Amino acid sequence: xxxxxxxxxxxxxxxxHFWDGTPANQANRYGTGxxxxxxxxxxxxxxxxxxxxxxxxxxQSEADILHDLFEVGHVDKAIFxxxxxxxxxxxxxxxxxxxGVLAEKHPDRFIVNGAFDPRDGEAGLAALERLAERWRLKGxxxxxxxxxxxxxxxxxxxxxxYRYLEKCQELGISNIHVHKGPxxxxxxxxxxxxxxxxxxxxxxxxxxxxxEHVGLPRLEDFCWIATQEPNVYGGLAVAMPFIHTRPRxxxxxxxxxxxxxxxxxxxxxxDYAIWTPKWLVEAFVDFxxxxxxxxxxxxxxxxxxxxxxxxxxxxxxDIEVPAGLGPATPEPLGPxxxxxxRNEAVQR
Amino acid sequence: xxxxxxPPVPITAVWxxxxxVRDPELDEPITDLGFVASVDLDRTGAVTAELRLPTxxxxxxxxxxxxxxxxxALRALPGVAAARVRLIDHFAAAEITSGVAAGGGFGAAFPExxxxxxxxxxxxxxxxxxxxxxxxxxxxxxxxxxxxxxxxELVRLRLGDLAGRVDRAGLDxxxxxxxxxxxxxxxxxxxxxxxxxxxxxxxxxxxxxxxARTTRLSIEGNADWCRGLxxxxxxxxSTGTAG
Numbered sequence: 113x114x115x116x117x118x119x120x121x122x123x124x125x126x127x128x129h130f131w132d133g134t135p136a137n138q139a140n141r142y143g144t145g146x147x148x149x150x151x152x153x154x155x156x157x158x159x160x161x162x163x164x165x166x167x168x169x170x171x172q173s174e175a176d177i178l179h180d181l182f183e184v185g186h187v188d189k190a191i192f193x194x195x196x197x198x199x200x201x202x203x204x205x206x207x208x209x210x211x212g213v214l215a216e217k218h219p220d221r222f223i224v225n226g227a228f229d230p231r232d233g234e235a236g237l238a239a240l241e242r243l244a245e246r247w248r249l250k251g252x253x254x255x256x257x258x259x260x261x262x263x264x265x266x267x268x269x270x271x272x273x274y275r276y277l278e279k280c281q282e283l284g285i286s287n288i289h290v291h292k293g294p295x296x297x298x299x300x301x302x303x304x305x306x307x308x309x310x311x312x313x314x315x316x317x318x319x320x321x322x323x324e325h326v327g328l329p330r331l332e333d334f335c336w337i338a339t340q341e342p343n344v345y346g347g348l349a350v351a352m353p354f355i356h357t358r359p360r361x362x363x364x365x366x367x368x369x370x371x372x373x374x375x376x377x378x379x380x381x382x383d384y385a386i387w388t389p390k391w392l393v394e395a396f397v398d399f400x401x402x403x404x405x406x407x408x409x410x411x412x413x414x415x416x417x418x419x420x421x422x423x424x425x426x427x428x429x430d431i432e433v434p435a436g437l438g439p440a441t442p443e444p445l446g447p448x449x450x451x452x453x454r455n456e457a458v459q460r
Numbered sequence: 461x462x463x464x465x466x467p468p469v470p471i472t473a474v475w476x477x478x479x480x481v482r483d484p485e486l487d488e489p490i491t492d493l494g495f496v497a498s499v500d501l502d503r504t505g506a507v508t509a510e511l512r513l514p515t516x517x518x519x520x521x522x523x524x525x526x527x528x529x530x531x532x533a534l535r536a537l538p539g540v541a542a543a544r545v546r547l548i549d550h551f552a553a554a555e556i557t558s559g560v561a562a563g564g565g566f567g568a569a570f571p572e573x574x575x576x577x578x579x580x581x582x583x584x585x586x587x588x589x590x591x592x593x594x595x596x597x598x599x600x601x602x603x604x605x606x607x608x609x610x611x612x613e614l615v616r617l618r619l620g621d622l623a624g625r626v627d628r629a630g631l632d633x634x635x636x637x638x639x640x641x642x643x644x645x646x647x648x649x650x651x652x653x654x655x656x657x658x659x660x661x662x663x664x665x666x667x668x669x670x671x672a673r674t675t676r677l678s679i680e681g682n683a684d685w686c687r688g689l690x691x692x693x694x695x696x697x698s699t700g701t702a703g
Contacts, residue, residue: 145516145551152515156692262572299570301584303519329485329682332591332674354681357688361681368674 114186116397119414122437124425125190125389127349127381131206133170143200154386157353162391172385185389191223193253225251230272244283251287265297268308277316287428291324304330313341325350335372349383355395363401367409375416379425415439468505469539477537481529485522486683487592494690505541507534510548514689520552527560590655591675593637598672600626611665620647
């Protein structure tokens with residue numbers, strides 16, 4: 113919980129990891145390249161006081177996570193999103209089982225999500241059943257750019273993907289987190305294209321599709337899909353830290369999301385350990401759309417911030433929100449007044 | 461220049477040739493983006509250029525296009541006897557460098573792409589030309605709307621009407637995007653065209669401009685992010701060196 117200027121915020125960090133990127137676990141140059149790429153993200157967008165050395169970035173201890181998220185990070189509940197990458201890392205980068213160890217020790221703090229890979233065929237369907245039973249999964253994180261031998265990735269619209277999504281529905285796994293980058297597949301097309309999410313979201317209206325990184329670097333494709341599919345959500349991992357280095361760009365991303373999606377389908381995430389939640393939460397609560405952009409995008413109210421920081425994810429995961437931490441005004445019935453009408457005025 | 465005293469082509473011309481190569485996704489010259497790590501020109505007119513990218517996992521298809529375009533731009537330069545473009549610090553550096561040198565196209569460098577029968581990158585390039593075109597148009601339209609124009613006027617405007625009303629560089633840019641796509645780019649061409657060249661109507665204009673505006677934010681934001689990552693990755697050799 114975070115409190116500022118008399119407003120209280122319930123915080124759900126919707127995308128965190130407990131990874132092992134140490135040299136000993138790097139299977140090849142791809143694993144090395146992967147963690148170094150993340151480290152550049154971290155160094156490029158973190159404020160100096162929240163920038164780590166490479167060794168610390170490669171691996172965090174249990175104590176580090178508890179400290180960074182809950183002791184100082186204002187987070188009430190955090191959701192583990194696994195990224196297996198078993199072709200790049202000897203023991204995997206961040207598996208359900210690794211995350212689950214912490215989740216079992218601190219059940220009031222963590223939710224652990226699973227994963228599936230449609231290229232695993234029938235055997236993978238059975239494995240998903242076991243995984244769901246073992247960890248009582250409510251969500252899966254899908255990494256479509258995962259390499260597997262000669263295959264460099266897959267699409268949500270693949271026939272086998274639909275078999276797995278049907279299985280998710282059957283198992284009560286309702287939250288499908290889709291991660292599109294850094295990604296390279298299909299090699300000869302735009303690998304960041306989120307059109308396959310559109311197909312799957314139409315085909316499975318009862319599942320929620322949370323597009324991580326709000327589709328960046330294809331914000332426009334994501335927004336377009338989200339306007340048509342009410343079950344598509346935007347996760348702010350990777351978008352959040354722009355609040356520090358590029359606040360105007362951040363303002364415009366948030367403004368665009370509010371314009372196309374409204375404030376009930378956007379969820380906060382630090383992408384820990386790429387970034388840490390403390391400074392992100394504090395900066396977001398302090399944040400306002402710059403005055404000269406308010407004509408186009410409106411302003412961020414405490415309720416909008418409350419929904420983004422925790423209430424939206426709490427709804428997706430049935431997380432109980434303590435009394436007094438809900439919105440000051442109930443959920444809006446229609447789209448919020450933030451941007452749409454005013455923007456049309458600019459364009460007329 | 462005295463014969464035999466130096467390379468048969470000035471180094472500035474080599475940089476200018478490289479400056480014609482754009483990142484297909486970011487729609488900016490690779491020289492402005494800082495992607496040209498080094499250029500070497502010897503007395504025989506052999507050029508070797510090294511390209512670097514913001515991350516190890518930058519999309520190999522875009523990387524291939526830039527390396528291939530740089531290779532073509534250098535080969536087309538009078539006085540250049542041989543051109544070699546090397547991609548460095550990238551997971552597919554070897555395939556891309558040797559694939560471009562061999563001249564077999566993307567499908568030959570990455571045989572697995574041929575599986576879906578579309579081993580070329582023409583569609584990919586056109587997708588991003590279309591995005592750049594929509595964003596370019598929107599930028600001009602936004603300026604006109606802010607200056608008091610309305611949608612009814614926008615759909616009537618032709619490129620020839622815009623002199624003095626919009627930024628000249630922005631207009632030139634739009635004409636180049638039109639030429640890339642084979643769309644009308646003369647003075648009589650409408651300011652606002654759909655991807656297929658059909659003039660936009662007043663009815664569809666609000667939504668088309670709005671999504672184009674999001675596209676423009678996306679392109680500008682990505683370019684900024686890529687520049688930032690490149691600076692983080694190569695702090696000792698900062699960006700923006702056009703020679």
